Amino acid sequence: xxxxKQNSPSLSVQEGRxxxxxxxxxxxxxxxxxxxxxxxxxxxxxxxxxxxxxxxNEDGRFTVFLNKSAKHLSLHIVPSQPGDSAVYFCAxxxxxxxxxxxxxxxxxxxxxxx
Amino acid sequence: xxxxxxxxxHKITKRGQNVTFRCDPISEHNRLxxxxxxxxxxxxxxxxxxxxxxxxxxxxxxxxxxxxxxxxSFSTLEIQRTEQGDSAMYLCASSLxxxxxxxxxxxxxxxxxxxx
Numbered sequence: 001x002x003x004x005k006q007n008s009p010s011l012s013v014q015e016g017r018x019x020x021x022x023x024x025x026x027x028x029x030x031x032x033x034x035x036x037x038x039x040x041x042x043x044x045x046x047x048x049x050x051x052x053x054x055x056x057n058e059d060g061r062f063t064v065f066l067n068k069s070a071k072h073l074s075l076h077i078v079p080s081q082p083g084d085s086a087v088y089f090c091a092x093x094x095x096x097x098x099x100x101x102x103x104x105x106x107x108x109x110x111x112x113x114x
Numbered sequence: 115x116x117x118x119x120x121x122x123x124h125k126i127t128k129r130g131q132n133v134t135f136r137c138d139p140i141s142e143h144n145r146l147x148x149x150x151x152x153x154x155x156x157x158x159x160x161x162x163x164x165x166x167x168x169x170x171x172x173x174x175x176x177x178x179x180x181x182x183x184x185x186x187s188f189s190t191l192e193i194q195r196t197e198q199g200d201s202a203m204y205l206c207a208s209s210l211x212x213x214x215x216x217x218x219x220x221x222x223x224x225x226x227x228x229x230x
Contacts, residue, residue, distance in 0.1 A: 004156075032217050043118070043205055043221030044157065089156050093217045101147050101170070102219060104156030 003027045004092050006105035014113050019077040021108050023090030026071065030092040034102065035064060035075045038087045047088075048075070077110075085112045118222035120206050126228045127196055134192045135225045139208030146189050147219060148181055149205040150174065157205055163189060164211060196229045203227075 005024045013019045021035075031052040036044035050057040050064045050073070057064050063076045077084055087109050091102040119138040127133050139146045144165050149157035160179070161171045165186040175181075178196075183189040193200055203226050207219035 009154075034217065036221075041223070041226075043120075043207075043223045046218050046220065049218060091156075101149070101159040101162055102157075102217065103159070106154065106156050 001026075002105075003030075004090055004103050004105040006088075006090055006108050008108050009106070010109040010111065012111045012113055013080050015082060016079045019075075019080045019084065019110055019112070021075040021077075021088050021090075021110065023073045023075075023105055024071055025073075025092050027092070027094060027103070028071070029094040030103075032093045033064070033066060033073050034091045034093075035062075036089045036091060036104075038089060038107070044089055080110075080112045082112050082114060085110060118206055118208055118220050120204075120222035120225050122225055123223065124226045124228075126230065128230050129196060129198060131196055132192065132194045133196060133227065134190055135204055135206075135227075137189045137191070137206030137222060139188070139206070140220055141187075143208035143210050143220070144186065145209045145211050146183055147207040147209075148189070148191050149207065149221075151203040151205060151224070152201075160191075193227075196227075198229045201227055201229045 034049040035047040037047045038044045048059050048062045050066050066073045087107045089107045090105040121136045147162040148160040151157045161181050163183040178194045181191045203224040205224045207221045209219050
Protein backbone atom coordinates (compact mmCIF):
# COMPACT_ATOMS: atom_id res chain seq x y z
CA UNK A 1 0.00 0.00 0.00
CA UNK A 2 1.62 3.22 -1.18
CA UNK A 3 1.53 5.90 1.48
CA UNK A 4 2.99 8.60 -0.77
CA LYS A 5 1.63 8.82 -4.28
CA GLN A 6 2.82 10.77 -7.27
CA ASN A 7 0.26 9.98 -9.90
CA SER A 8 1.97 11.65 -12.85
CA PRO A 9 4.96 9.59 -14.02
CA SER A 10 6.01 12.42 -16.32
CA LEU A 11 5.30 16.07 -17.01
CA SER A 12 6.39 18.23 -19.93
CA VAL A 13 6.53 22.02 -19.51
CA GLN A 14 7.78 24.78 -21.75
CA GLU A 15 10.80 26.76 -20.58
CA GLY A 16 9.76 29.89 -18.72
CA ARG A 17 6.37 28.53 -17.73
CA UNK A 18 5.29 27.21 -14.34
CA UNK A 19 5.82 23.54 -13.45
CA UNK A 20 3.42 22.06 -10.92
CA UNK A 21 4.20 18.66 -9.46
CA UNK A 22 1.64 16.98 -7.25
CA UNK A 23 1.84 14.53 -4.38
CA UNK A 24 -0.81 12.84 -2.23
CA UNK A 25 -0.33 10.95 1.01
CA UNK A 26 -2.51 8.64 3.06
CA UNK A 27 -0.75 8.44 6.44
CA UNK A 28 -2.15 11.14 8.71
CA UNK A 29 0.88 10.72 11.00
CA UNK A 30 3.17 12.31 8.43
CA UNK A 31 4.26 15.69 9.74
CA UNK A 32 7.18 16.69 7.54
CA UNK A 33 7.38 16.70 3.78
CA UNK A 34 10.29 17.06 1.41
CA UNK A 35 10.96 17.27 -2.29
CA UNK A 36 14.08 15.72 -3.79
CA UNK A 37 15.46 16.10 -7.30
CA UNK A 38 17.35 13.32 -9.02
CA UNK A 39 19.49 13.33 -12.13
CA UNK A 40 20.41 10.03 -13.84
CA UNK A 41 23.23 8.09 -12.15
CA UNK A 42 23.21 10.43 -9.15
CA UNK A 43 21.62 10.26 -5.72
CA UNK A 44 18.58 12.39 -4.85
CA UNK A 45 19.34 15.99 -3.88
CA UNK A 46 17.26 17.84 -1.31
CA UNK A 47 15.24 20.68 -2.83
CA UNK A 48 12.73 22.09 -0.35
CA UNK A 49 10.70 20.97 2.65
CA UNK A 50 7.65 21.93 4.67
CA UNK A 51 6.45 21.19 8.17
CA UNK A 52 2.82 20.28 8.81
CA UNK A 53 2.39 23.47 10.85
CA UNK A 54 2.80 25.53 7.68
CA UNK A 55 0.89 25.62 4.42
CA UNK A 56 3.52 27.24 2.23
CA ASN A 57 7.29 27.44 1.99
CA GLU A 58 9.25 29.37 -0.62
CA ASP A 59 12.86 29.17 -1.71
CA GLY A 60 13.73 31.17 -4.80
CA ARG A 61 11.95 29.68 -7.81
CA PHE A 62 10.57 26.80 -5.75
CA THR A 63 7.43 26.90 -3.61
CA VAL A 64 5.82 24.00 -1.81
CA PHE A 65 2.15 24.13 -0.80
CA LEU A 66 0.61 21.81 1.77
CA ASN A 67 -3.12 21.12 2.12
CA LYS A 68 -3.40 18.91 5.21
CA SER A 69 -7.15 18.40 5.00
CA ALA A 70 -6.78 17.03 1.47
CA LYS A 71 -3.50 15.25 2.31
CA HIS A 72 -2.01 16.88 -0.72
CA LEU A 73 1.12 18.85 -1.48
CA SER A 74 2.47 20.43 -4.59
CA LEU A 75 5.76 21.82 -5.81
CA HIS A 76 5.70 24.91 -8.02
CA ILE A 77 8.72 25.86 -10.08
CA VAL A 78 8.57 29.24 -11.74
CA PRO A 79 10.00 30.06 -14.16
CA SER A 80 11.00 26.58 -15.33
CA GLN A 81 14.52 26.24 -16.71
CA PRO A 82 16.18 23.50 -18.80
CA GLY A 83 18.31 22.47 -15.80
CA ASP A 84 15.13 21.62 -13.92
CA SER A 85 14.66 18.55 -16.13
CA ALA A 86 15.00 15.67 -13.67
CA VAL A 87 12.98 13.18 -11.65
CA TYR A 88 11.29 14.77 -8.64
CA PHE A 89 10.45 12.69 -5.59
CA CYS A 90 8.01 13.66 -2.89
CA ALA A 91 8.91 12.25 0.54
CA UNK A 92 7.30 12.28 3.96
CA UNK A 93 8.23 11.44 7.52
CA UNK A 94 6.23 10.76 10.68
CA UNK A 95 6.84 11.34 14.36
CA UNK A 96 9.86 13.57 13.88
CA UNK A 97 11.67 11.30 11.47
CA UNK A 98 14.23 8.63 12.23
CA UNK A 99 12.06 5.56 12.54
CA UNK A 100 11.33 4.21 9.06
CA UNK A 101 13.26 7.11 7.56
CA UNK A 102 11.53 8.86 4.74
CA UNK A 103 8.71 7.37 2.67
CA UNK A 104 9.09 8.28 -0.99
CA UNK A 105 6.69 8.46 -3.90
CA UNK A 106 7.58 6.87 -7.24
CA UNK A 107 8.67 10.16 -8.73
CA UNK A 108 7.64 12.45 -11.57
CA UNK A 109 9.94 12.93 -14.53
CA UNK A 110 9.87 16.63 -15.38
CA UNK A 111 10.92 17.56 -18.90
CA UNK A 112 11.47 21.24 -19.69
CA UNK A 113 11.02 21.92 -23.39
CA UNK A 114 13.09 24.76 -24.90
CA UNK B 115 34.50 16.39 3.01
CA UNK B 116 31.88 17.59 0.62
CA UNK B 117 29.23 14.90 0.77
CA UNK B 118 28.24 11.29 1.19
CA UNK B 119 30.58 8.91 -0.58
CA UNK B 120 29.69 5.41 -1.75
CA UNK B 121 31.93 2.71 -3.11
CA UNK B 122 31.81 1.04 -5.58
CA UNK B 123 29.62 2.98 -8.02
CA HIS B 124 28.84 -0.18 -9.95
CA LYS B 125 28.97 -3.85 -9.04
CA ILE B 126 28.24 -6.80 -11.32
CA THR B 127 28.10 -10.19 -9.67
CA LYS B 128 26.86 -13.68 -10.31
CA ARG B 129 23.87 -15.09 -8.51
CA GLY B 130 24.89 -16.73 -5.26
CA GLN B 131 27.93 -14.53 -4.64
CA ASN B 132 28.32 -12.19 -1.67
CA VAL B 133 28.77 -8.45 -2.16
CA THR B 134 29.68 -5.63 0.20
CA PHE B 135 29.14 -1.91 -0.26
CA ARG B 136 30.68 0.93 1.70
CA CYS B 137 29.29 4.32 2.66
CA ASP B 138 31.14 7.26 4.16
CA PRO B 139 28.67 9.83 5.49
CA ILE B 140 29.19 13.54 5.98
CA SER B 141 31.66 13.63 8.87
CA GLU B 142 29.57 15.47 11.46
CA HIS B 143 26.38 13.49 10.73
CA ASN B 144 25.47 10.89 13.32
CA ARG B 145 22.58 9.27 11.42
CA LEU B 146 23.18 6.98 8.47
CA UNK B 147 20.52 5.39 6.29
CA UNK B 148 20.45 2.70 3.61
CA UNK B 149 17.82 2.78 0.89
CA UNK B 150 17.20 0.67 -2.18
CA UNK B 151 15.79 1.96 -5.45
CA UNK B 152 14.57 -0.13 -8.36
CA UNK B 153 13.56 1.13 -11.79
CA UNK B 154 10.39 3.20 -11.75
CA UNK B 155 10.21 3.29 -7.97
CA UNK B 156 11.20 5.76 -5.32
CA UNK B 157 13.89 4.93 -2.77
CA UNK B 158 12.74 2.34 -0.21
CA UNK B 159 14.00 2.45 3.35
CA UNK B 160 16.16 -0.51 4.43
CA UNK B 161 17.78 0.44 7.73
CA UNK B 162 19.29 3.28 9.73
CA UNK B 163 21.92 3.88 12.37
CA UNK B 164 22.27 6.52 14.99
CA UNK B 165 25.98 6.55 15.73
CA UNK B 166 26.94 2.84 15.84
CA UNK B 167 23.50 1.58 16.92
CA UNK B 168 21.23 0.07 14.28
CA UNK B 169 17.85 1.41 15.36
CA UNK B 170 15.45 0.37 12.64
CA UNK B 171 15.21 -2.34 9.99
CA UNK B 172 12.68 -2.62 7.22
CA UNK B 173 10.90 -5.88 6.43
CA UNK B 174 12.64 -5.55 3.06
CA UNK B 175 15.90 -6.39 4.81
CA UNK B 176 15.90 -10.17 4.61
CA UNK B 177 18.32 -12.29 6.64
CA UNK B 178 20.68 -12.27 3.65
CA UNK B 179 21.27 -8.57 4.25
CA UNK B 180 23.41 -7.19 7.05
CA UNK B 181 24.56 -3.68 7.77
CA UNK B 182 27.19 -2.45 10.17
CA UNK B 183 28.54 0.85 11.37
CA UNK B 184 31.25 -0.30 13.77
CA UNK B 185 32.67 3.02 14.93
CA UNK B 186 29.78 5.27 14.16
CA SER B 187 31.49 6.59 11.05
CA PHE B 188 31.44 4.61 7.79
CA SER B 189 28.95 1.82 7.18
CA THR B 190 28.92 -1.39 5.15
CA LEU B 191 25.98 -3.22 3.63
CA GLU B 192 26.54 -6.88 2.81
CA ILE B 193 24.28 -9.07 0.73
CA GLN B 194 24.91 -12.79 0.97
CA ARG B 195 23.90 -15.34 -1.68
CA THR B 196 22.74 -12.64 -4.07
CA GLU B 197 19.61 -13.19 -6.14
CA GLN B 198 18.56 -11.52 -9.37
CA GLY B 199 15.85 -9.66 -7.45
CA ASP B 200 18.59 -7.88 -5.49
CA SER B 201 19.55 -5.93 -8.61
CA ALA B 202 18.93 -2.29 -7.70
CA MET B 203 20.56 1.00 -6.82
CA TYR B 204 21.64 0.99 -3.17
CA LEU B 205 21.65 4.48 -1.74
CA CYS B 206 23.25 5.71 1.46
CA ALA B 207 22.21 8.92 3.17
CA SER B 208 23.19 10.77 6.31
CA SER B 209 21.74 13.45 8.54
CA LEU B 210 22.31 15.17 11.85
CA UNK B 211 19.84 14.27 14.58
CA UNK B 212 18.61 16.67 17.20
CA UNK B 213 18.36 19.54 14.79
CA UNK B 214 15.57 21.00 12.73
CA UNK B 215 17.26 19.42 9.72
CA UNK B 216 17.30 15.83 10.95
CA UNK B 217 14.83 14.72 8.30
CA UNK B 218 16.85 16.42 5.60
CA UNK B 219 18.84 13.50 4.26
CA UNK B 220 21.93 13.95 2.15
CA UNK B 221 22.32 11.11 -0.33
CA UNK B 222 25.35 9.60 -1.95
CA UNK B 223 25.46 8.73 -5.65
CA UNK B 224 24.59 5.12 -4.93
CA UNK B 225 25.95 1.70 -5.83
CA UNK B 226 24.28 0.09 -8.85
CA UNK B 227 24.16 -3.67 -8.31
CA UNK B 228 23.53 -6.04 -11.19
CA UNK B 229 23.10 -9.73 -10.36
CA UNK B 230 23.50 -12.00 -13.39
